[in-house]
Amino acid sequence: MSAMENQQEGPVRRESGSRRRVRARPALIASVAGCAVLSGVLVLLPRERSAGTAAPSPGALAMAAVGSGVPATLPGLAELIDEREHAVRTRPGDATSWAVLGAAYVERGRRLADPAYYPRAEKALRTSLKVRPQRNTRAVAGLAALSIARRDFRAARRWGEAALKLEPRRWTTYPLLIDAYTGLGEHKAAQRTMDRLTELRSGPAVLARAAAVYRDRGRWEDAAASLADAAAGARAPAERAAYLERAGQLAWERGDPEIALRHFREAVRLDPGQWAAQAGRGRALAALGRTTQALKAYRAALAGQPCPRYALELGELYESLGRPEAARVQYGLLRERVRSAAAGGADEELVLGRFEADHGDPEAAVRRLRAEWRRQPATEVADALGWALYRAGEPGEALRFARRATDPVRGGGVRDAQSMYHLGMIERELERYGAARRHLAEALRINPHFSPLHAPAARSATEALGEPPDEGVPKMDGGADGGADDGAG
Template sequence: MRRLVGAVGGAVAVAVAGCVAGLLCLGPAAARPEATAPAAATGPATTAGTDDAGRAPGAGVRAGAGDTVGAARRRTEAFPGDPAAWSGLARAAIEQARTTLDAGPLDTADRALRRSLALDGDANYAAVTGQGMLANARHEFAAAREHGVRGTRMAPDRPDAYAVLADAEIQLGHYPQARAAVQRLLDIAPASAAYSRAAYDLETHGRPGDAAIALRRAVDSAATPDERAFAEARLGDLLGSGGDPDAAERHYRRALDAAPAHPYAQAGIARVAAARGRTEEARARYAELVARTPLPQFLLEAVELRRASGDPGRGGEGAALAAQVRLARADGGPVDPHLALYAADHGDPGVAVELMRREWAHTRSVIVADALGWALHRAGRDAEALPYAVRAAGTGWRNVMFRYHRGVIEQELGRPEAARHLREAAALNPYYSPPAPHRADRNG
């Protein structure tokens, strides 16, 4: 089944280069001089992680998130004229949205930032970077980029604006600019958030070994259980995508030791169970996970596990995804690529094309390119699909799903390179299996 120990679904966490080859000089881990809050939060139509919506460094579930918001709110009540108190409430709310995978607190953050800026609209670095974090969380990446640039100009030696800028640039498909922003972030604050972003860029650019080094530094420099859990879960994803479920499981379990309710680690354990043929265990784990956290990535993995195990129905997970697809079409907002992949493979490919064309107008990452290309293929428009599949491969990411999708599209077009790309997909991860309707393509 797709992505069950396969391709990493794309995080907003972005990054840079060269632990080994030296594109970036990843120095020794150090305590961070200033909290560098990751920029992505998630909501019903945005995967933290992956999804292309963006698992930001530290994404998980933390029991104390609400307590932090409550403390920040009490500070605004005690000091209603203090712009820093209001920007602090905004950041706490964004953190709560990120850690609970619930977009509701983002409205609180928006109101708090407006109040902070009303009190100090001239040199309010915390509010400007908060605006960038909020914009990234809402998938308003062009606006986030503007706030990030403004923040770096206001305070070139403070890290938060570079984190905002890096996250926005990678979602816009501006990979060299993202790399530059993360290099600067590493220079200023070589801590867990910076190393996690570095790891994502390294992986995206075909350097999984260096990405693993960066993630281990992210673990070692983690300042909170959430940061540690995020880095451990990402290590699990990285190793799982390379076809090593045993190593992946070790890191997922370490993530759960740090943050017992971490949803991406829980999903990782389910993927490992599925890869090892423990189908009933995997289904039970997904059922528990999606009951609490019905993100498109988790729902789609559960649907594809069901199909791979011979169940032709979609179950409640399919019904939930279909409802989310309808909502995405109606609200005109950001589109999680997992919704488009669901529509392409299990619903209406024309709807998948519609959704991803809309997302492509705002978001030009390789993950969106792959999803749009696959949607066009499933709609029978392979000549249109191929340029997007090629673009998805442009950074060199050794992503089994990207490689498989490109091979299938090329095969439909009679391209001689199709067989090579399909073989490469199989070699990258022997546990990867496409949805049942497409297996003949792979073996053909």
């Protein structure tokens, strides 16, 4: 492990005196969030340079793109790829250049939602291992990052554990393992790995990861404070932009689109290649009723990063505006991108299952999501499968998965608006009206704008359920079992 990777980051700067510093604490890490995850191939930027020294090139800044804490810029990745492609042509026995090239392919593919980079990444990383089969931690960790980008969490766990065995104190391996364990629903293993990471490292990158931990456990204020400190301590625009995007997404999930919009705008200003923040702008603007601007932001995000999730969101926005033809165009793009992902070895079955449940064939969604659950039993898969079962007319089995997705003991501590809406609608179908009322109201309290299609449906269902009946004070006859929440109301 290099001295650069082991070096502790300096103190985190405070924001306007009112922000408290939050250090990482043991907990469960957040699941991989679609196309905007911060794991994978990241870059540690230089600490400082003396006066009069020329600024390093984007490629030089991205040279350490093998998982060391903060994101590289897209121009930096492009320059790094050009440099390493030249290096391996002239020195085909250079295992380090092959590993760096593979890692850069992974990150560029992720940032552009272009799975065509993934087979190239795999070839480069495996070539590095062929050239140097022993103690090649860079290549092994690069294969873990590639597996996460492809959403193959079993392979990511295997490669991540192998990298950790080679160099137990190489801190950059730990975030990869946390993502792998979380994607497999192995929350205790994720917690142990997070504990170890905080023992080895501090600074903005770990603060940002701690924020995801707090968010997964429903500790919104801790998550927001930790992200604020991470952004304040960031050393480069792309790094700060990535943390601001996370802060915007957190504000959005908490039902504050105005704060979310401010974070997303600043992220895009700092890093025009921050396409996740562009999609976030679309979400926030739609919630604020500024639909023309929302559509423009979504289209910009899709032009730079044609992520299937963004196509689904834009399609649903068009549908909510009474523009079914425009929605169908986006749904067609979604299917196309899922096929492209499969060709690159990436798994987008989760987003395709969500789409089929609401806009296609719910029974096909159930088949896809059952298979995904067997492969990778994560919380978000439980939520999607439960909803697909409900849409396919199987509310009894759906309830089991919806409860799993919202059970804090089993990884569902975040209790986001969408999962609470799903739970409430399933309970309503099963005539468990008390519980349905409570969970639908909770969904709207958490984020009244969580979906342009489903938030209005949640309001309508809540109104139809009406107020709970006034049954007076129950008689104390010793027979009550506390189960009224699931009864008729």
